[in-house]
Amino acid sequence: MDFYKVKAHALHAFMVAAFRGTGFDGAQAQRAADVLHYADLNGHDTHGVANLANIYLAGARSGEIDPQAEGTWVADLGACATFDARGGLGLLAGQVAMTRALDKARDFGIGCTVVNNSSHFGAAGFYASMALDQAMIGMAMTNLGRDPVAHPLGSVAPLLGTNPISFAAPSAKARVPFVLDMSTTVCASGKIKQAMRLEREVPTGWLFDAQGGTSRNPRDYLDQTANLPMLGGAFAEQGGHKGMGLGLMVEILCGALAGAQTGADKGQGPRNNIGHFFLAINPSFFSGNSAFTGSIDALLGSISGAPVHPAYAPLSYPGQPDAVSRVERLEYGIRLDSTLVSQLDEVADHCAIPRLARVAL
Structure with a gap:
C-alpha cells in the first residue's frame, strides 16, 4: 500500500470543488467541506474525505440526498425547535440546527434542536465544537435512521446504528477544550x-x-x-448492555423525539430518514463563565499527565489528541492511502475538476 501527503488547504479546496461539481452551490459546498475537513485535521480519518465519494457524492447522484433541498423549521417554541431537512445534506442541516440551538441558549440559557429527514452528518464533534467559540457547552448526536448496523448482545439482526455522541466544553485559553466524540458501538x-x-x-x-x-x-x-457489537462488547459481562443503553438513548433523541426513523423501521420508506439532536448550554446562566471555565481547567489539569502505571500510555483527555493532530496536519499535510487517492482521482474526472495534488511518501 502506497501513501501520499496532501496539503490541508488543497484537500479542502478539492472537496469544495467536488461538492460544487455534484450540484451544490458555492456556499453549501464550502460549509459541507468544512465538516469533512474538521475530521481530517483532527485525526478522524474515517469521517473526512474518505466518505466524500461513497456517502455524500454517491448519495447526491442517486437521489438519496437532494442538493436542491430547502429545509424548514416545522416547530419553534421557546428554547426548542425542529428542523425538517427535506432529504438534504446532513452536513448542512446539522450546522443550521446547531446554530439555532446556540442562538436559543443565548436567550434562554439552553437551546435544543432536532432534525429529521436528514442524511449522514459526518463527525459529531464538529457540531458540538461550534459551541466553544461562544463559550458554551455543546452536544450533538445522530442515528442511522432505518439502516442499523450494530448487533447488541449477540442479536441475530442489526438493531441499532453506531449512534455517536459528542460533548464539548470550553476551557480557559491556556488549556485544550474537552471534546468527546464517540460511537456507542465498540x-x-x-x-x-x-x-x-x-x-x-x-x-x-x-x-x-x-x-x-x-x-x-x-x-x-x-x-x-x-x-x-455495542460499546463494551458482545456480552453483558463486558459492559455491552451499557453501550446498548447509550445507543437506545440516541435512537430516542434522534429518532422518536426528532420524528425520524429508527432501527425499528428497517426497510421502510423510499428514502432513509436520519435524525439528529443538538443541545447548547450557556454557563453564564448557571455559575458564570469564569467560575465554570476555572473549574473545567482544574478538572482537565487533574487528568492530563496524571501518573499512570508503567504498562500504560501517558494519560490525556478527549480533545488533546485532536489538537496535536490538527497542528501537525496543518503544518505537514494529511496522509492518504493510494486506494483513496485513486477514488478521489475518479471524483475529479467525473466532476471535471483538477486532480488532487499530492506527494508520494
Missing part, C-alpha cells in the same frame, strides 16, 4: 472499512461471530459473518 463502522481498504486486521474485540468468537478480519463484517 468502534465506528468506518474504522472497519478503513482497515479493509488498508488491508489490515482489526483489533480483537471489534467483531464477533455467531458463536461468540472474535474475528480480526474486517471482510467478515462486509460478508456479515461477524457482527459489530
